[in-house]
Amino acid sequence: MVGNASRAAIINDRKITGLSADVIAELVAELGPLWLDRHEARLAARQRKRAIGAGAKHRLVFVDRLLATLVHLRHAVTHDVLACWFGVDRSTITRAIAEVRPLLAERGCTISPNVRLRTLAEVVDHLGASGKTGIIDGTEIRVRRPAAGRKDRDKFISGKSKQNAVKTVVLTDGDGRVLFCSPAQHGSCADNTHARQLGLVRLLDGGPALAILADAGCQGLGAQTGGRVVTPPHRKFKKNAPDWYEEMHERQRKARSSRRIRVEHGIAHLKNWRALARHLGRREHLSDMVQAVAGLLSHQQTADLTSAQQM
Template sequence: MGNASRAAIIGDRRITGVSADVIAELVAEIGPLWHERHQARLASRPRKRAVGAGAKYRLVFVDRLLATLVHLRHATTHDVLACWFGVDRSTITRAIGEVRPLLAERGCTVGPGVRLRTLAEVIDHLGASGETGIIDGTEIRVRRPAAGRKDREAFISGKYKQNAVKTMVVTDADGRVLFCSPARPGSCADITHARQLGLVKLLADGPAVEILADAGYQGLGAQTGERVITPPHRKFKKNAPTGTRRCTSASARRTPRGGIRVKHGIAHLKNWRALTRHLGRREHMSHTVQAIAGLLSHQQTADLTSARPM
C-alpha cells in the first residue's frame, strides 16, 4: 500500500474507528510484541534460516494493524481487504489472526496508563474508586454449527431463538466499558455466565462494591451480601418480606437508570460491525469482542483526556 493511501486511512476516523493518535500508540505498543512473537515462531522451526533469509514481507506491521482495524470496524471481508492492500487473501487472514489476539490482550483503558484485563481487576478498581458498576449480557449472532456436531443446540439463544454467542459487559455509571468477558454459547443464562466468571466469589471476598443488574441476575444479591442490586422479583412486588424491602426500594430507584447506561455501552460496542453479526469462525469471537472493547475504551479515554481543560 502506498503512503498516500495509508495516510488517508489513518487520517479518517470513520474508517478505523480510532483516531490517528491512538493508532500511533497502538503501533508503538503492539509492534514490538508482534515482532517478538514472529521471531519466536521462526526460532521454533526445526529448520533454521540465516538472519535476513527468506521471503520479504509485502505487508508491513502498520498495514497489518490497519487491515485488522478496518475488518473489526466494518466487518470487511478478507477478499476486499486483500484487493485494497494489494496482497493475497491468505496474507490478510494471517495478519488479522496475528494482530487480533494482541489487541484482545491489552484490556480496557480507564485512564492514562491504567488497564483492566480481568474481572478481578475491575472489582478492585470499582472498590478503590467508589464507583458503581453495571453488568449486562449481550448476544452476537453467529453461523449455525455444522449438522451432526454434538454441541450444535448449545448456540441457540432461548431469548431470540437464533444461533448466537453471549458475553457479559461491565460498565461504570457513565456507560464506559470496563470489561468484556470471553464469549459463551447463546444458551447459557446470564446468571450462570456470571457465576462461571467467578463474580460471586470476587464480590463476597473483595471490596465493598455496588453492582447494578437487570432481572436476569436475580439471586446474586443473596449470594453476595446484597452487593448486586436487581429489580424485585414479581412475587415480591406486594407484601415483600422484611429482609428484601431495602433491596427492593434501592432496585426501583437505581436499576432502570443503570440499565440504560449499560445499554449505551453495549450500543457503542455494536457500532463495530464485526459484533452485529459474525460470519467468521466462532472460535475467534472471544478475541474479537475483547479487542473491540479495548479499542473503544482506549478511544473514549483519549477523547476525555483531550477534552479536559489544561
C-alpha cells in the same frame, strides 16, 4: 501494499477505523515490538535451512497489518476485499489478522493513560477503590448455525432470541465506559450462570464494598454476594395487583432503567463495530474479537476524555 497517501487517508479518517490518529500511533508503538518478538520466536522455534530474515521480505508491514485488522473489526470487511485494497493475497490478510487480533485482545480496557484492567478481579478492585458503581449486562452476537450432526449444536440456540448466538458479559461504570468484556459463551447460557462461571460471586462475596447494578437475568446473585449485586425485586402481585402497587412498581422500574441505561449505551458502542453485530466467521475467534474491540473502544474513550479535560 497500500501507498503512503492511502495509508495516511485511512489513519486520518476516524470513520474508517473508529480510532483517532493519535490512538493508532500509540497502538503501533505498543504492539509493533510485541508482534516482531512473537514473529521471530515463531521462526526460531523450528529447525531451519536458511537463516532468519533470508528470502522474500514482508509485503505487508506491521502498520498495514494493524490497519487491515482495524478495518475488518470496524466494518466486518471480508478478507478478499482487504486483500484487493492492500494489494496482497487473501491468505496474507488472514494470517495478518490472526496475528494482530490476539495482541489487541490482550491489552485490556484502558481507564486512564497508565492504567488498564485485564481481568474481572482487577475491575472489582478498581470499583471498590474508586467507590464507583458498576453496571453489568449480557449481550448476544448472532453466529452461523453449527453443522448438522455436530456435538452440542443446540447449545448455541438462545432462549431469549430463539436464534443461534454466542453471549458475552459487559461491565461498565456509571458513565457507560467499558471496563470488562468476557470471553464468548454459547447462547443458551443464562446471564447469572455466565457471571458465576466468570467468578463474580467469589470475587464479591466478602470482597470490597461496592454495588453492581444488574437486570432480572442475574436474579439470585444478590443473595450470594451479600447484596453487592443489585437486581430488581420480585413482583409481589402477579395478578390483580392494587393500583398503588402498580404505581410504585412502575416508578421503581423507571428509576432502575434510567441508571442501567448506561450499560446499554456501552453495548451499543461495541456493536457499532460491525464485526460484533453479526459474526459470519469462525466462532472460536469471537472471544478475541470481543475483547479486542472492548480494549480499542475503552482506549478511544479515555483519549477523548483526556483531550476534553485539557481543553
